[in-house]
């Protein structure tokens with residue numbers, strides 16, 4: 835079951851359960867994505883954020899990158915993998931990635947250009963340039 839919630843500052847939290855795909859043109863300046871307690875793979879790129887759950891049911895969330903800050907909470911208990919594919923072209927927010935509970939891995943595989951990058955994970959692999 836794919837569950838999670840999306841928090842947009844100044845607005846109500848949007849919760850989703852078992853949705854196949856979510857595509858929205860939300861343009862928020864501050865965006866928080868709260869993933870479920872399941873073990874998940876979360877992919878972050880310029881063109882949006884996608885979540886692919888590990889249980890073969892696929893759920894993706896594609897959102898416009900926020901102008902100010904992006905927070906990703908990967909969820910307690912689950913052993914999550916967060917892959918940053920790219921985070922540069924014109925996107926320059928404060929980025930915080932928190933693996934939370936479980937044994938989490940953050941892999942930076944594409945260039946990151948952020949005002950600030952804060953990451954909490956058990957394993958952090960930096961395979962590309964990070965400029966802040």
Ligand SMILES: [Ca+2]
Nearest residue numbers: 912933935936
């Ligand atoms: Ca986790």
